[in-house]
Amino acid sequence: MSAPLLEVNNLAMHFPVREGLLLRARAFNRAVDGVSFSIGPGETLGLVGESGCGKSTLGRCVARLYQPTGGSIRFDGQDITSMPARTLRPLRQDIQMIFQDPMESLNSRHTVGDILEEPFLVQKIGDRLWRQKRVAELLNTVGLPARSASRYPFEFSGGQRQRIGIARAIALNPKLVICDEPVSALDVSIQSQILNLLVDLQREFNLSYLFIAHDLAVVKHVSDRVAIMYLGKIVETAASETIYHQARHPYTKSLIAAIPVPDPHRSVQRQVLRGDVPSPINPPSGCSFHPRCPVAEPRCAEQEPELIDSGAGQLAACHLIQRQT
Amino acid sequence: MALLEVDNLVTEFATDEGLVRAVDGVSFSVEPGATVGIVGESGCGKSVTALSIMRLLPQPMGRIASGEIRFQDRDLAQLPIPEMEKIRGCRIGMVFQEPMTALNPVHTIGRQLTEGMLLHKICEPANALRAAADLLDRVGIPSPEVRLGEYPHQLSGGMRQRVVIAMALACRPSLLIADEPTTALDVTIQAQILELIKDLQAEMGMAVIMITHDLGVIAETCDQVVVMYAGKVAERGTVFDIFDRPAHPYSRGLLQSIPRLDTEPKSRLGVIEGMVPGLRDLPLGCRFENRCEYAMDRCRELVPVLEQVADGHSVSCIRWRDL
Numbered sequence: 262m263s264a265p266l267l268e269v270n271n272l273a274m275h276f277p278v279r280e281g282l283l284l285r286a287r288a289f290n291r292a293v294d295g296v297s298f299s300i301g302p303g304e305t306l307g308l309v310g311e312s313g314c315g316k317s318t319l320g321r322c323v324a325r326l327y328q329p330t331g332g333s334i335r336f337d338g339q340d341i342t343s344m345p346a347r348t349l350r351p352l353r354q355d356i357q358m359i360f361q362d363p364m365e366s367l368n369s370r371h372t373v374g375d376i377l378e379e380p381f382l383v384q385k386i387g388d389r390l391w392r393q394k395r396v397a398e399l400l401n402t403v404g405l406p407a408r409s410a411s412r413y414p415f416e417f418s419g420g421q422r423q424r425i426g427i428a429r430a431i432a433l434n435p436k437l438v439i440c441d442e443p444v445s446a447l448d449v450s451i452q453s454q455i456l457n458l459l460v461d462l463q464r465e466f467n468l469s470y471l472f473i474a475h476d477l478a479v480v481k482h483v484s485d486r487v488a489i490m491y492l493g494k495i496v497e498t499a500a501s502e503t504i505y506h507q508a509r510h511p512y513t514k515s516l517i518a519a520i521p522v523p524d525p526h527r528s529v530q531r532q533v534l535r536g537d538v539p540s541p542i543n544p545p546s547g548c549s550f551h552p553r554c555p556v557a558e559p560r561c562a563e564q565e566p567e568l569i570d571s572g573a574g575q576l577a578a579c580h581l582i583q584r585q586t
Numbered sequence: 587m588a589l590l591e592v593d594n595l596v597t598e599f600a601t602d603e604g605l606v607r608a609v610d611g612v613s614f615s616v617e618p619g620a621t622v623g624i625v626g627e628s629g630c631g632k633s634v635t636a637l638s639i640m641r642l643l644p645q646p647m648g649r650i651a652s653g654e655i656r657f658q659d660r661d662l663a664q665l666p667i668p669e670m671e672k673i674r675g676c677r678i679g680m681v682f683q684e685p686m687t688a689l690n691p692v693h694t695i696g697r698q699l700t701e702g703m704l705l706h707k708i709c710e711p712a713n714a715l716r717a718a719a720d721l722l723d724r725v726g727i728p729s730p731e732v733r734l735g736e737y738p739h740q741l742s743g744g745m746r747q748r749v750v751i752a753m754a755l756a757c758r759p760s761l762l763i764a765d766e767p768t769t770a771l772d773v774t775i776q777a778q779i780l781e782l783i784k785d786l787q788a789e790m791g792m793a794v795i796m797i798t799h800d801l802g803v804i805a806e807t808c809d810q811v812v813v814m815y816a817g818k819v820a821e822r823g824t825v826f827d828i829f830d831r832p833a834h835p836y837s838r839g840l841l842q843s844i845p846r847l848d849t850e851p852k853s854r855l856g857v858i859e860g861m862v863p864g865l866r867d868l869p870l871g872c873r874f875e876n877r878c879e880y881a882m883d884r885c886r887e888l889v890p891v892l893e894q895v896a897d898g899h900s901v902s903c904i905r906w907r908d909l
Contacts (some may be wrong), residue, residue: 311773311775449801450857477847478847481847516774521776521806522846533778533781535778537742
């Protein structure tokens, strides 16, 4: 196995919750709380979880849009965890992001040509003519006509705008693209066009993806491996072929069971997960899933389970799995 | 006899650039106690259909231009507003997508829940809070008495949607219209809400119109399905007709484009090329013609009408026999 492109170790992002006259930090929102994973070249790691589980915060930490409060991020052999902005800037070419809502992430006052040219200006690459040629190439790569360059984002549909966002992300030939809910805002027929495009681009440019989404079916479709997050922690990781049939963690199982299946012949006999996700400011003791877990035991409230290998590269953090093996 | 019959409904909006037909000749019916799904992508007219039935079209832009909406022997499309107000929220309940906007942020849950019950005079003012607490209990909200005094922002998204459902069901309606009731919710919460609607439906015997873009939700909850595209009905049939024997190229395309849990990772998904046409520049013939892989010259000229494929299954495509 080749060396991983990205190695994240015990990463933490605790946001202070400030209160009172002096705005002292009274508590911490443990949005990301001790997460480790790695991504190889050309590989996709899918990150799934419900709202508030910390998946987007994790993505932003990896892109160094946030300064993590603990742990380390190694990218392409270098530790970038607390690298100062000046040294980080050339590396930013290699780590790019695609956001959920392309209307908010594209500057509405710039033409598409300006938006796609900007990465080259920031990194001081090429002359004007060269950049314009490159913009035309990028538009072609993502399936938009070259004349789009002179138009504004509002003139495009949601799916086309996401194509522009993708073109911008791949402009500088990055190694890693962090996709944060890239298809959640799109209609199903458009969603499949964008998913196919992302898979094609990965093959063509050997991109690595950190693919963040709440929809397990979508994530499983584009990923090599899938990590399930709950309340700031990864509770299970597995190959995407196996996660559906061999989920071990009770949370993963209930997540899979909750997804409505587009097959009217399947009779619905599901164990519905009770209650809501607790607050990451004051997470439950022990295993943070224990208040909602259908199989929790007394020790689950006391001891925090570790992620352990449960065979064939599948990791799960649950006391009850340890007993089985 | 059908509980609700929508017949050739046309709904128009006056915009700066002229009149736009958001719903153009839509017909379907809902039997008592049944669940009918309306599925389609953004802009297909599914929500406008619901708002037309409820007579909640944005005023003064929106209006029902023609067609009938027969509900319990009356035509809702023609009903005077005071008469409609007796039906709305009483015999027809509605659940919206975003519970935070459906609830009033400055009134307590108790006040919002009792408002409808008092308006429709289904309980005495003295008993209203008691009845409201019972309702909250019924939709699975713990310690309902405490919740009655709280405000919407104090509840989670799933709890808020339960309150909205409780409000819609306060008068035991015979029809519930749910417009994307779970789209804003997480998948484990979605499962709770869908189960709740199903249980309440069985208990009260009401019919449900489930409006969604999610084919999974349709497959799990509906008996009948209406597939809409660009303001028209593309196909209509039982849930098995639509999933097992889709006759319209659009229904087929939709079913092939969704990633499923059991598909091969990184395999190619089916796509429907292009995008939904704007309501101002619709194709002249079939509205799906410019995205359809089976389109012929005839499709560009002829406006298709709903043809019967089998009993209860109809499709609006002139080529359905060839496919």
